[in-house]
Amino acid sequence: MTIATFCNFTNMERRIQELDVLRVLAMLFVVTYHFGCEYAAAGIPFFNFFCTTANYDFGNVAVTLFIVLSGGLLYRKYGTVDGVLSNRESLKEFYLKRVKAIYPPFWILSLYIPLSMIRHLLAGDSPFFMGNPFKLLLTVVGFDGYVQMFGIKTYVFCGDWFVGAIVLLYLLFPLLAWCYRKCPLVTLLALAVLYGLQYLIPAEHDDVFSILPVTIALKFCLGFFLVGNLERLRNLRVAVPAIVVFLGLTFVNIPGRLNTDCLGSIAALSLFAVVFYAAPWLLRYRAVSAPVQRLALLSYCVFLVQHVAIIWTRTLFVKIFEWAQWPLSCWSSVVLLTLTFAVIFVAAWILKSVADRVVRFVA
Secondary structure (H helix, E strand, O other): OOOOHHHOOOHHHHOOHHHHHHHHHHHHHHHHHHHHHHHHHOOOOOOOOOOEOOOOEHHHHHHHHHHHHHHHHHHHHHHOOOOOOOOHHHHHHHHHHHHHHHHHHHHHHHOHHHHHHHHHHHOOOOOOOOOOHHHHHHHHOOOHHHHHOOOOOOOOOOOOOHHHHHHHHHHHHHHHHHHHHHOHHHHHHHHHHHHHHHHHOOHHHHHHHHHOHHHHHHHHHHHHHHHHOHHHHOOHHHHHHHHHHHHHHHHOOOOOHHHHOHHHHHHHHHHHHHHHHHHHHHHOOHHHHHHHHHHHOOHHHHHHHHHHHHHHHHHHHHHHHHHHOOOOOHHHHHHHHHHHHHHHHHHHHHHHHHHHHHHHHHO
């Protein structure tokens, strides 16, 4: 993934700039991963930069980091004080803030769907080109991409599955926060046991393992623990084992079903510790700190636009190269990746600007 409330943070949260470094890193990972997937599917040569390893893919690492950050920052703000979510007014305010953070940019992009329905109608086809019109309700609540991962055809346009996943986690947050506050070890242990039991599910369903409710709930609650113990991560005795684990999982093949999700999640948690420890040294440089502060605010919108932008830019780049009779190579893909990042960042900035204005106007 709030996946960042994703874009809106309190002043307290803004001060933890090390977490912004992690957020930006996860954002870069998810773009490079989907870039590699789309270019590989089209048979275009590319360098395997931050795409897949023997044990995991960086898409899993990116989403795990976002979910961990989302859970941790929410718990830091709402979950650590008894009673903050215990009454109806507090819950109403909490969910209203989550709605303002998640839905406006998602709904703005989803306007493409009624436009597509009109296009199909003008062409003499049914406007309900994906079947049952009631499936549009899944888009309204942000679950279209999530349920599509389970084989249900929907009108999904953007956001993939993580929008529905983060909405589900927001709905569960008061319960998870209460359980963790009362007994953190039991909460994490119970979720870990349930997570392990999921490996009893036949291997042919491994493609949805990483999005199952227990999987994302465990990562969400691990965020409670990590963000609640940030000072302990400012320790070389934590960073060194973490980088050893991360490098080991990256370069040493470990056979078995653990590479379905578990090894990628461990790699993400290890990377969390390493980057958080190293980030203060990076942030001393204005050339790093300034872009990090700006890009971190775009993270959610980048997630929304990145997959569609990658597909469209790839189609455009291929046509340009064919017209100019230029050969596509691994080196040219580096240039195309850079241009794709530029397109995504501009699109995300525009989307966030429009969504912010809509929220202010409605408010």
